[in-house]
Amino acid sequence: MEFELEKFKTQGVKVNYYYVCKRKLWLFSKGIAMEDTSDRVLSGKLVHEDSYQRKDKEVLIDDIIKLDILDKDYVREVKISSKLTEPDRMQLYYYLFYLKQIGINKKGSINYVKEKKIEEVELTSEIEDMIIHTLIDIKKITYDSNPPKLKILPYCRKCAYYEFCFVKEDDE
Template sequence: MDLESLKEIRITGLKVNYYYICKRKLWLFSKNLSFEKNNDKIILGQILHENYYKSEKERDILIQELISIDIVDDDYIREVKSSDKMEKADTMQVVYYLYVLKQLGIEKVGLINYPKQKKKKEVHLTKQLEQELLEALKDIEKIVNQPKPPKLEKLPYCKKCSYFEFCFA
């Protein structure tokens, strides 16, 4: 998928992240149904994001109205996450950022910081991850264009999700 296609269907990094967490959450979020402002985990994540790497000059960089990178330096793009419980989703979000940058002729390495666990994970845009991402982007496009949300699936982390009451009430 090229940048114009991505812009047209408005696939953001958060949508890629949600795709790997819950397809129903992705659909609801894409329809502007967001319950995250009242979720304690989201609020804690925002506080962590605001306070981590305060001294960095290149923060919250919006690129092509598609991706918002937490921190950019000479070698890395960095994402700060409060927990590594959704590591696959976090990784694929960074892979997406690296893919968009590649489309712009910029090559970087991703770095995910999990400060609470004192853990860092380096992410490289490999051919295998790029192929997986391209398949996911096609699937994301299908999901967000469906007239109804995907079928409810009870996942181990549903109780902590900001959409829990909406899905299970």
């Protein structure tokens, strides 16, 4: 059966959040945006702005995905550090998958600015299957009326949603 991207396309940040924390994904999808108050997020935006002074950065495709840099051969994603490599990779794989679905074949690279490290990635059929599964699951999570159960992760304290998730609630 053919996968219909049109029914499942989403923002790249949601793919990233899916691999970081499904609760964060749900909150973000409901319009609860805590990133505006996060110093870490602001720092990331500043690094992104200062790192690459190019005309071809931040290319918006179909009003849904925003590519950091698009050049002849590559889609380049800019990240501060490689602490969360799986979410970073999956976001970039999603971009490559999306572009392939609309007839554009590219390679990908993640530019970890602070570490001066570049990781190249290529889309495979196995990764395409993972992306399809991810998109289907993202749709389920974002349409659910309740957030996923809180899962304590090693990086929760640094998350922009930390206070929201860990506010003391009455036990019923």
